[in-house]
Ligand SMILES: Nc1ncnc2c1ncn2[C@@H]1O[C@H](COP(=O)(O)OP(=O)(O)OP(=O)(O)O)[C@@H](O)[C@H]1O
């Protein structure tokens with residue numbers, strides 16, 4: 240049933256119960272094939288980030304299932320979930336989330352060191368990835384010495400560090416100007432084509448969303464036809 244898909248959700252529900260009760264996801268059904276590049280759109284508050292957090296194993300559903308690479312993530316304990324996350328999933332947040340006291344190269348090395356890579360190997364791969372995102376001359380810069388778009392590209396390189404099979408971006412183009420957003424989005428798409436990774440990207444820009452293989456539109460916690 241979930242086999243053959245990179246990501247699949249079945250009757251996925253999420254209810255937040257702090258203060259007022261919010262039904263953020265109301266029975267989301269979706270299936271994403273290996274290698275697909277899918278964009279997710281929808282109004283503010285429609286549940287996009289909540290959905291990505293479930294797919295990325297950052298939060299747990301209230302009901303239903305999430306299968307990642309055929310594994311029902313709700314059956315995993317916290318340790319196995321963390322390990323799946325570090326191994327198989329690369330997450331790019333809306334705000335880059337880089338560690339401020341570390342250089343671009345170190346930020347890209349850290350997830351590799353966490354998963355047991357040797358330092359030399361991690362440094363080499365970090366240099367290579369930062370070169371791919373056009374930052375070969377910014378390796379030793381710290382986040383505050385980089386522009387918003389450059390930090391976002393470091394975050395993309397970091398997400399790719401452990402060769403995840405799935406890359407998830409929550410508005411990875413961030414609060415950049417149109418031209419920078421465009422470039423970041425294209426970079427995401429090119430990386431998807433070159434590596435065969437599965438990519439799932441939230442964007443509020445319909446024009447960018449339409450460059451994906453397919454668009455999934457959320458309204459009020461449910462998938463609707465586009
Ligand atoms: N941790 C939380 N606790 C309580 N309610 C939450 C929490 N996270 C999200 N929500 C609620 O769930 C709903 C969906 O939020 P979500 O962040 O997924 O929306 P979104 O589609 O990503 O919006 P945006 O485009 O503004 O980022 C919103 O109504 C929000 O208030």
Ligand SMILES: [Mg+2]
Pocket residue numbers: 287288289409
């Ligand atoms: Mg959001």
